Amino acid sequence: MQAERSFVMSIAGFDPSGGAGLLADIKTFEQLKVQGLGICTAMTVQTELKFFDLQWRPIEEIVSEIDVLMNSYPVEALKIGIVKDAGFLNKIIKRIKLNNPEAKIVWDPVLKSTSEFSFFDLSTISQLKDMLEQIDLITPNYNEYKILQEAQLFENSCSVLIKGGHREDDRIGTDLLMENGKQISIQPNDTTSFYYPKHGSGCVLSSAIAGYLAKGENLETACRNGKQYIENFLTSNPTLLGFHS
Numbered sequence: 001m002q003a004e005r006s007f008v009m010s011i012a013g014f015d016p017s018g019g020a021g022l023l024a025d026i027k028t029f030e031q032l033k034v035q036g037l038g039i040c041t042a043m044t045v046q047t048e049l050k051f052f053d054l055q056w057r058p059i060e061e062i063v064s065e066i067d068v069l070m071n072s073y074p075v076e077a078l079k080i081g082i083v084k085d086a087g088f089l090n091k092i093i094k095r096i097k098l099n100n101p102e103a104k105i106v107w108d109p110v111l112k113s114t115s116e117f118s119f120f121d122l123s124t125i126s127q128l129k130d131m132l133e134q135i136d137l138i139t140p141n142y143n144e145y146k147i148l149q150e151a152q153l154f155e156n157s158c159s160v161l162i163k164g165g166h167r168e169d170d171r172i173g174t175d176l177l178m179e180n181g182k183q184i185s186i187q188p189n190d191t192t193s194f195y196y197p198k199h200g201s202g203c204v205l206s207s208a209i210a211g212y213l214a215k216g217e218n219l220e221t222a223c224r225n226g227k228q229y230i231e232n233f234l235t236s237n238p239t240l241l242g243f244h245s
Helices: 021-031 059-072 086-099 122-132 142-150 201-214 219-234
Strands: 007-014 035-046 051-056 075-080 104-107 159-162 175-179 182-186
Touching: 007 021, 007 059, 007 201, 021 035, 021 201, 035 059, 059 086, 075 086, 075 201, 086 104, 086 122, 104 201, 122 142, 142 159, 175 219, 182 219, 201 219
Parallel strands: 007 035, 007 075, 075 104
Antiparallel strands: 035 051, 159 175, 175 182
8 A cells, every 4th residue: 555645736738538638647647656636727629639629727727726736735746738828837837936946847848739739829939038947847849849949948948858759860769858968868668669649648758757756756767767658658559549557
């Protein structure tokens, strides 16, 4: 019997298919045996195949919920998913740090859905520079990294894990962790299995990393363990909705 678990929170969108966002994060936390908390940033209408609609929740409600949960539970790490713009993200980060300056923050910068639905207002992207210093890790895919890099956001900034699923070279699937001026290559653990595309794979990876950080792992180990988790997820079945166990 497990006496207690570390607390980890997801602040992300609600996907009714359960494949991405808040529901996928909570499934991941449970598999890692951490106590998952959740706050919804947006209500979406989508399946694993198509995106229909999105309604952003008021930021005042979100930061109020952060206060309630962080005052009630010792949250060690947080994963942030879709946010409307830089100002929206800034208010979330400030409220987290106000409640616990030591909490680890992982942001998965989802700029667009696979079906090209835009989440983040790119006209505010230059405002992210100061905010990134307060984040422990961001997890862009290669396309998202290029957009963020063009905005010159990574000088004296946070650690970055560039996901390898969208690479165009022969090292597809190899992630690159940039931490404290070092570049660490994280190779696939299993080179023999076929990786099926999955709805919400970026959400699952970032929440797995947050879960491992909440358990006290250092950043590189958390990223490597998260890599193992997402590989199991990607090989779980041939559909777009992956299994967590």
